[in-house]
Amino acid sequence: MVNMQEIILTRRSIRKYISEPITKEQIEHLLKAAMYAPSARNEQPWHYIVINERNILNKIIEAHPYANMLKEAPMAIIVCADENIEKTEGYWVQDCSAATQNILLAAHAMGLGSVWLGVYPREERISAIKTLFKLPENIQPLSIIVIGHPNEQKAMPERYLKNRIHTNQW
Numbered sequence: 001m002v003n004m005q006e007i008i009l010t011r012r013s014i015r016k017y018i019s020e021p022i023t024k025e026q027i028e029h030l031l032k033a034a035m036y037a038p039s040a041r042n043e044q045p046w047h048y049i050v051i052n053e054r055n056i057l058n059k060i061i062e063a064h065p066y067a068n069m070l071k072e073a074p075m076a077i078i079v080c081a082d083e084n085i086e087k088t089e090g091y092w093v094q095d096c097s098a099a100t101q102n103i104l105l106a107a108h109a110m111g112l113g114s115v116w117l118g119v120y121p122r123e124e125r126i127s128a129i130k131t132l133f134k135l136p137e138n139i140q141p142l143s144i145i146v147i148g149h150p151n152e153q154k155a156m157p158e159r160y161l162k163n164r165i166h167t168n169q170w
Contacts, residue, residue, distance in 0.1 A: 007109045010156050014113025015069040017148030022052070022075050026110060030077065030147070033106035037098035040091035046099050049078040049133055063128035064144060067117055073148040077103060078119075078129065083138045093120065096142040103145050113150030116143055 031048055039045065051057055052075040060076065061067045070076060079100050081092035100116055107114040119125045119141045129141040 007105055011105060011108040012154035012156075013115040014148075014150045014152060014154070015115055015146075016150065016152040017069065017072040017074065017113060017146075018151045019072065019074060020149045022112070022147060022149075026112070027052075027075070029110065030103050030106050033102040034077075034079070034099040037095070037102045039095035039098065040088045043085055043087055043091070043095065045081045045083075045085040045092045046096055047080045047082055047139060049080065051076045051078070059132055060129075060144065063132050064117055064119070064125055067144065067146070069115060069146055072151070073146045075147050077145045077147065078133065078141055079103070079143045079145065080135065081140045081142060083140060092140065093142065100143045100145060103147075107145075107147055111149075112147055113152075114145055114147045116145055119143055 027050055031050075034046065034048060035044065037046075051060070057070045057073070057076060061070050079096045081096050083092065086092050104114050104116060119129055120143070126141060129135070129144070130139075133141075135141065
């Protein structure tokens with residue numbers, strides 16, 4: 001049995017990878033985890049672009065200022081929202097963020113490394129990704145998740161801050 005608390009506490013952003021590919025089964029596992037994320041009114045407004053071709057990964061590096069780790073990583077997933085599916089305006093950001101987090105946690109549970117690259121709300125990043133991937137007008141990119149077999153280990157920092165907890169009032 002997987003200890004979910006341990007997975008949550010030990011997940012770190014990984015930016016160094018070995019060149020070993022990610023299997024189709026692993027990709028399917030990650031996408032299934034994403035699609036089981038909670039969403040407002042169960043709208044599930046997401047779409048996913050799986051990128052595992054080196055020439056396309058390299059083009060993302062040109063489109064996103066913090067994507068240099070894609071030089072080593074074997075794949076990425078772009079999490080997008082379909083505004084035509086959305087019934088509750090504006091909630092696609094939370095919905096797709098939950099899906100992104102599920103991918104990050106599933107990757108870590110599988111022994112893979114990952115890092116969340118923010119696209120939304122930066123207009124220049126949104127525009128670059130929309131152009132590169134020829135996204136329809138109603139499709140909004142939220143995040144790029146870089147995934148691979150880690151070539152670095154990071155320690156678990158102390159993040160539990162009791163002074164940030166308030167009970168019943170501020």
